Amino acid sequence: MRALVPAERYTGASVRRVEDERLLTGRGTYVADVRLPGMLHAAFCRSPLPHARIVAVHTESARLAPGVVAVFDGAQMAQMASPVASLIESSPSGGKVSFGILAVDKARLVGDPVALVVAESRALAEDACELIQVDYEELAPVVTVEQALDPNLPAIFEELGGNRLFGPETKVFGNVDGAFARADRVVRASIHQHRHQNVPMEGRAILASFDPSSGQLLVRASTQGVNTTRRMLAEQLRMPLDRLRVVAEDVGGSFGLKFGASREEVACCAASRALGRPVRWIEDRWENLTVSGQAREESFEVEAAVTAGGLILALRVQMVIDSGAYPGFAPLVVDTVREMMPGPYRLEALAFTSSGVVTNKASYVAYRGPWAAETFVRERMVDLVAQELGISAMEVRLRNLATRDEAPLRMVTGPSLAGITARDSLLRAAEMVDLASLQEHQRQLREEGRYLGVGFATYIEPAPGPRQEGGEENTERVRVELDREGSLLVHTAQMPHGQGHRTTLAQVAADEFGMRLGQVRVMVGDTQRTPEGFGTGGSRFAAMAGGAALHGARRLRGKVLEAAAQILDLAPAELDISHGELVGPGVPGGRLPLAELVRRIELAARSGQLPPGTDADLTATEDFDGGQSGWSGGTHCCVVEVDPDTGLVRILRYLVVEDCGDLINPAVVDGQIRGGVAQGVGAVLLERSAYDPQGQYLSATLMDYLLPTSLDIPHIEIEHLIPVRLDPDVNFRGVGEGGMIAAPPTICNAIADAISPFGAKVLEQHLPPARIVELIGAISA
Amino acid sequence: MLSWLLKLPPFAYRAPESLEEGLELLAAGDGEARVLAGGQSLIPMLALRLARPSLLVDLRRVPGLAEVKEDGAGLRIGALTTELVAERDPLVRARSPLLLEALDFIGHPAIRSRGTVVGSLCHADPAAELPAAALVLGAELTARSLGRGSRTIPARDFFLGPFTTALEFDEVVTEVRVPAAPPAEGTCFLEVSRRPGDFAMVGVAAAVTREGDRVVDLRLALTGVGDRPRLLTLDELGLEGRASSEGLFSEAGRSVGARLRPPEDLHASATYRRHLSTVLTERALRTAFGRADIRGGAAGA
Amino acid sequence: MLEPEVGQGALLSIRLQVNGEEREGEVEGRTTLADFLRDQLGLTGTHLGCEHGVCGACTVLLDSLPTRSCLVLAASADGCRVETVEGLARDGRLSRLQQAMWDSHSFQCGFCTPGFLIQAAALLAENPTPTEAEVRHALSGNLCRCTGYESIVRGVLAAAEGRELAGEGSK
Incomplete structure (x- = not known):
């Protein structure tokens, strides 16, 4: 029996965020806002060269500089913290790679940390950095994939015997050769996704404070998960986990960047331990843009076996990923790209070959929807197939998208497609934009020399994906606790950095338990009490943490009602919790505050008044795998006008039709979608992590790495589809990544459509005005 | 490569009460001193360590430099006139639509509120708007130094190269004169x-x-x-x-x-x-x- | 010749009014207003997002004008009035702008928030009824990586209209 009627539920309402009052009054606490007594400031001396042997590091003058407390070079740091060891299983050469926390023998990218200066202020630490002299022996830089595969260029890691990191490795699904044999035509394209990057407004940051008397290291971190950060720090610092506590308060964005512990962060912890004083490092914007990590640089050779009628039977795809200098995330990405390649399409076969290289550029990191290349490549290919066959892209999509009722609804790579609404989203988007009249308008404008374009992209996103039968158990844990003040505490390993989890998880738990929102506190970011779990990522929050909170609150509510029934000598069914009070006809006075109830349960338990078997522990720990519904997805549509003389693109309309299941907080959902689309607009029109042929980084300031502004991002219309509810309870799904996954192909398809009268073919994702004028043919490339 | 260090390098700072005092400081600075007006170009150059002056001479206390005036020959825009003040100035709006249009392209409100018209000319960024406008308008800059007094430099002789002007190290531009636009x-x-x-x-x-x-x-x-x-x-x-x-x-x-x-x-x-x-x-x-x-x-x- | 006490690294005394209070400090010539506010006055609401004058997170009002505090020397602000994000709420009550931003779900991670609030406050002080285009123009020098700006623009427009949005969070 539930007292709350749907209209009173928090879930589904755009409840104001509990975190905002603090943030709006300047009372947020980011790492840079914390000052501890005796705190020192770190700055790194960094390599100006992309590839060089380090012959000697002269730190004497820096040590004597005003305010300097210590200087550590790579060799010293190697005594203080273990090198990072990386094993790439699919590597042809064994794939064992290890590298120092600070560069020891070799600098492998511009900005590689060579020495750490710790001083009384950041400015003094920076002054001292300038006094460090490093003798380098320059090596030929490896900047491109072609150079990485050139055996005449030096290996970035000698132990790899070259610069191929892994692959080529081919996996085949379905009868690829048969499909190509049946095809009327093979459409081929080389498609490139350019290097761009996360750029959270707050860069990386750490404040490490070692207490020599207790041997405890307290770390304040800007991270997506305190447990992962603690585990990685413990490993590198060779410290037992229980000596390390990692705390995170406000985190100024991340988008995949802030996982675990970076080399600089390990170095600061090691320095704090060595000096017995707090050491803080706040990454500056140059460091953030140059060395924190970059993403997305992948190229694809694609062959599509198609019928004259526009059916896409099979794909052959060869993917090469540029992992940058230090291997880490890149090998993991290719697996998801491969699995997601068919998307919501009825593809019957796929051959997928992947390989990766190392280069003297920033290391590849996760960036919002890291596997997004599958959607970019597939949705661009769909339009190219349409162009080549002379039928409309809409027609090709509709002929190939899986329908809801066909069976077996499954990607050729394995995962079930049950519950997807991709096709519905495409039809609705076409209707909203009134495609027929729009195309008529486009024809008229072309006669006036104006170039309008419309583009679509349809996608699905594992958020967190369907339950994998027989697969590894993948769950998220939430611990729910009723405290003595009668507040409901919801402990999660999720680490909000803009998503508003402190609000949305409270909404779910409040509804399920029967609380007012203000009586629920979501507890995050402290390894002393945070339950296990790696943190925020992979669109796990809504379905997995949301579901765990729902089931946890439900179970705890049952326990509380059971104990209350014993105390009041009533049946549990006669009781309810509503607005944070125990209510029921048999309750004295009709209602009992929960704080009072907790006190009486504790008292009864202590004095042995509860019958055996009654659980008086007012906590519940729940692990949840996300339930039956695992896909988010939808269709984006963009209308642009291109000025063929200047190459400038104006976005006239942008709309999103999407399905992320039941919405916990629509305003939060819409914010995630719009933020993702904005990053996609940036990727296509503005953002590029550019290197010159010598491996120098060109986009090291925000005057060169161009983030979109309020004048670059249009109004984004959003419509939510009614989802297919496959789970009895939990039909929330993640929504953080889809905007960024679908926007780049949507915008590229729109631009390609606009400039198609010039015979232009778009095979890349980055389309700045200069490139558009080249594609049009007004200037040579 | 730009410096990865974004805190400003050390320098001495003076804010003289008069132009003469400022000119003295510049003359004594022997080329290592720089004039600071709005700082919207200079401070980023310091942050990126593209400039390493030993002394900044902040003109903020020098009287009489923040005005826009008109005389028979045209507009006179003082060295401390910000881009924001200029774009809102009724004289500029009435007399120089080109200047106004160029100002509108510069940066953002929080830049224009401190960046100065003269500062932008003296910074001589090859991609900046105001130098091009100054050339077309036939503007003239008035430069003063301690030893040589005042001289007038036409805009077409002023810009010598990227971030390089005809200004000597001990000179301060006190104003830019924009001649009245010809009719038609x-x-x-x-x-x-x-x-x-x-x-x-x-x-x-x-x-x-x-x-x-x-x-x-x-x-x-x-x-x-x-x-x-x-x-x-x-x-x-x-x-x-x-x-x-x-x-x-x-x-x-x-x-x-x-x-x-x-x-x-x-x-x-x-x-x-x-x-x-x-x-x-x-x-x-x-x-x-x-x-x-x-x-x-x-x-x- | 320079007097020795004004050489590099020498401390300069400054006095300025911050959020209505007289404040004093000793700064180096190179200390920016942003670092002074954060490190010496403890006003950490003003954030540093780039330290080269592009992101706008450090925007404060300097003598009523929106200004990037990373591009102003603390010494240059001597004798000036400074208002920071901490000064927007009065007597524990959010300003109308802050309230409207809250109601509009304007922000996500919160890092760019102080700069946007100050820039928007400056806009509304001068133009109490801006159009959407004017709001977008005025805010175009402030970078937000989370929101795509729409919620921020709506927040400013809501504040301008004095519109009360339904805020279920208060129940």
Whole structure:
């Protein structure tokens, strides 16, 4: 029996965020806002060269500089913290790679940390950095994939015997050769996704404070998960986990960047331990843009076996990923790209070959929807197939998208497609934009020399994906606790950095338990009490943490009602919790505050008044795998006008039709979608992590790495589809990544459509005005 | 490579109460001292350690430098006049639509609130808007030093190269004079940048004087396409004596494009910059021509 | 010749009014207003997002004008009035702008928030009824990586209209 009627539920309402009052009054606490007594400031001396042997590091003058407390070079740091060891299983050469926390023998990218200066202020630490002299022996830089595969260029890691990191490795699904044999035509394209990057407004940051008397290291971190950060720090610092506590308060964005512990962060912890004083490092914007990590640089050779009628039977795809200098995330990405390649399409076969290289550029990191290349490549290919066959892209999509009722609804790579609404989203988007009249308008404008374009992209996103039968158990844990003040505490390993989890998880738990929102506190970011779990990522929050909170609150509510029934000598069914009070006809006075109830349960338990078997522990720990519904997805549509003389693109309309299941907080959902689309607009029109042929980084300031502004991002219309509810309870799904996954192909398809009268073919994702004028043919490339 | 250090390097700081005191400090600084006005160009250069002065002489307390005045010869804009004050100044709005249009392209509100008109000219960024506008407007800068007193430098002699001007190390520009626009002149400032508020990939300042459908005078300056903006006239474009405006503007565009050797950077190739110069020159001239009053007397934007 | 006490690293005394209070400090010539506010006055609401004048997170009002505090020397602000995000709420009550931003779900991670609030406050002080285009123009020098700006623009427009949005969070 539930007292709350749907209209009173928090879930589904755009409840104001509990975190905002603090943030709006300047009372947020980011790492840079914390000052501890005796705190020192770190700055790194960094390599100006992309590839060089380090012959000697002269730190004497820096040590004597005003305010300097210590200087550590790579060799010293190697005594203080273990090198990072990386094993790439699919590597042809064994794939064992290890590298120092600070560069020891070799600098492998511009900005590689060579020495750490710790001083009384950041400015003094920076002054001292300038006094460090490093003798380098320059090596030929490896900047491109072609150079990485050139055996005449030096290996970035000698132990790899070259610069191929892994692959080529081919996996085949379905009868690829048969499909190509049946095809009327093979459409081929080389498609490139350019290097761009996360750029959270707050860069990386750490404040490490070692207490020599207790041997405890307290770390304040800007991270997506305190447990992962603690585990990685413990490993590198060779410290037992229980000596390390990692705390995170406000985190100024991340988008995949802030996982675990970076080399600089390990170095600061090691320095704090060595000096017995707090050491803080706040990454500056140059460091953030140059060395924190970059993403997305992948190229694809694609062959599509198609019928004259526009059916896409099979794909052959060869993917090469540029992992940058230090291997880490890149090998993991290719697996998801491969699995997601068919998307919501009825593809019957796929051959997928992947390989990766190392280069003297920033290391590849996760960036919002890291596997997004599958959607970019597939949705661009769909339009190219349409162009080549002379039928409309809409027609090709509709002929190939899986329908809801066909069976077996499954990607050729394995995962079930049950519950997807991709096709519905495409039809609705076409209707909203009134495609027929729009195309008529486009024809008229072309006669006036104006170039309008419309583009679509349809996608699905594992958020967190369907339950994998027989697969590894993948769950998220939430611990729910009723405290003595009668507040409901919801402990999660999720680490909000803009998503508003402190609000949305409270909404779910409040509804399920029967609380007012203000009586629920979501507890995050402290390894002393945070339950296990790696943190925020992979669109796990809504379905997995949301579901765990729902089931946890439900179970705890049952326990509380059971104990209350014993105390009041009533049946549990006669009781309810509503607005944070125990209510029921048999309750004295009709209602009992929960704080009072907790006190009486504790008292009864202590004095042995509860019958055996009654659980008086007012906590519940729940692990949840996300339930039956695992896909988010939808269709984006963009209308642009291109000025063929200047190459400038104006976005006239942008709309999103999407399905992320039941919405916990629509305003939060819409914010995630719009933020993702904005990053996609940036990727296509503005953002590029550019290197010159010598491996120098060109986009090291925000005057060169161009983030979109309020004048670059249009109004984004959003419509939510009614989802297919496959789970009895939990039909929330993640929504953080889809905007960024679908926007780049949507915008590229729109631009390609606009400039198609010039015979232009778009095979890349980055389309700045200069490139558009080249594609049009007004200037040579 | 730019420095990865973003805290400012150390320097001494003085805020003199008079111009003379400031000139003394500059003279004593022996080339290692820099003048600080709004700081919107200088401070970022310090942060990126592209400049390493030993002393900054902040003009903020020097009286009388923040005014916009008008005399018989035109506008006089003092060294501390911010871009924000200039763009809101009734005299600027009434007398110099080209300056106004150029100011609108500069940065963002929180930059224009401190950045100064004279500071932008003295900074001489090859992609900045105001130097090109100053050339087309025939502006003159008044420079003062301790030993040599005051001198006037026409804008066309002022810009020598990237971030390099005719100013000596001990000189301060106290004001820029913008002559009154001739009657029957129309102007236009146009640019293409990656984002609104960014430096131009290519910008064009144009002024056209017409008699009926005839172009009798034409002045152009482009920004972002070389080491400094240069003034181009009908003569220099080889178009003197051309009577009708039709065809003239596209020819001027082609002529401009053909003579440029623009730089290349990550935002635009040299080829694209040359192409844009042609496109924008034609557009700016056409607009300026349309704005010029056939009967004489300046028409605004 | 320079007097020795004004050489590099020498401390300069400054006095300025911050959020209505007289404050004093000793700064180096190179200390920016942003670092002074954060490190010496403890006003950490003003954030540093780039330290080269592009992101706008450090925007404060300097003598009523929006200004990037990373591009102003603390010494140059001597004798000036400074208002920071901490000064927007009065007597524990959010300003109308802050309230409207809250109601509009304007922000996500919160890092860019102080700069946007100050820039928007400056806009509304001068133009109490801006159009959407004017709001977008005025805010175009402030970078937000989370929101795509729409929620921020709506927040400013809501504040301008004095519109009360339904805020279920208060129940």
